[in-house]
Amino acid sequence: MSAGSENFAAALSVEVRKFLASRVVRTGTVLIVLGITVLTVSMSAAAEAGNERVVAQLGGLADEEGWTRLSGVAAQITGAAGLLGFGVVLAWAVGREFAEGTVSGLFALPVSRRTVLAAKLTAFAAWSAAVAVALVTVLAVAGLAAGNGTPEAEELAGLARVFALVVFSGLLAVPVAWAATLGRGLLPGIAAAIGTVAVAQVMVVAGTGAWFPVAAPAMWALEPATVSRAQLALVPLVPLVSGLLAMRAWSRLQLDR
Template sequence: MIEAISTETTKFRHATVGRTGTALLGIGIALLAAVMPLAAQSGDPRMLDKLGEAGERSWDGLLSGAAQITGAGGLLGFGVVLGWMFGREFVDGTITGLFGLPVSRAQIAAAKLIVYLAWAVLVSALIVGALIVGGLALGLGLPPTDTAGGLARQFALGVMTALVALPVAWVATVGRSVLIGVVGAIGLVIAAQVATIGGAGGWFTVAAPALWALSEGDDVSGLQLALLAPLLILVVGVTLHAWRTLQLNR
């Protein structure tokens, strides 16, 4: 298992998708959040209405913008990377070689998940660090003590967003394609938006983390967030099963 994790880590570290995903998520989210207050300086009432709190030149505004972007763009970004990790073996034709390895295919899939989750934690920490740098660049000064909770929520949001993207691993495996995995990620984003607009976001696990962060925990209960656990168990289980029973003749 350790060898499988090492191999998947090497694959990911040297892949363009891994480096690009790290930059776009780790730095891009903070950069977009920092641009929002600058866009609000135009004074356009329609722009100000769209930006809301995210247009404020303050730590609260910066964190609000980051949470909004992470909830949608972050979900898509994590999903695309996950779709590549599980779909590339089929696209590149390397899946046949995995059948001859002494490591089981289920262990290979588990190694992919472990590498993905470790990367997601690092990216979530990078987002927080980039937000602090962005706040300093905007002239907001060092984050006050009461902002620590907001930064912690942003880190937790990043990790939970990566977790709710996990169904993409199963979709890319069953579909045997990176592209189908990407379509699955887009589907998750659309479903989350529809659930939120319909007022059921708190009970829809994919949308709950973003609503929790944006409302500072007021609009999503602990029970609703806890529903993430059974989803993860189910998705990991079906993904490992799909790799364990994988056949080359279809």
């Protein structure tokens, strides 16, 4: 194993331990998994009961039933809440180094700062995938408990799209790491997450959401036919470009600014 690989493995081990021990991460996990599930089940039940406000908010989903409505409502909520939740956790993972003053200690480590950030992003990606598994599992249990029966192939596809949407939401939160680095703290990262969600909503209302990588996954999860493969293929560019920019910024960090 090369020295670079050993350094990355060591940094990743540290960052994983930080994630496992963090109250912020645990709270974020609970809020994303249970929060989205509770909202999904509540809104589905309200629509079933004929609540006019909820029916108006759900639009066409209010006319669906069972698993189709459950996965659709979950996708609708996750489109905004997922990105915001992941963004807050990533803002903590990166911004805390500046807020707590621990970033200065990184200059004394044998591991490069670029490698440290790569380890943070890797640990964050692994956590995002775990959250996706947990959310879909809890949603499936909730659907069975609600009496929706065993999901068929098309209904399983709807749950699979929710899983993919959660993973996409984690990836699309990566620009928060760059914002937290440039702003030297948690708040710039959180502001970037909120701003991104707001812009995505505007793009959807304007009718150009399918070409906006942050909005495309949620639109695809709700109605796959409205987003082409080419439009969905733009999504990975967001974490790739922003991740590289963030690592470049970390490699150029200076103690005096």
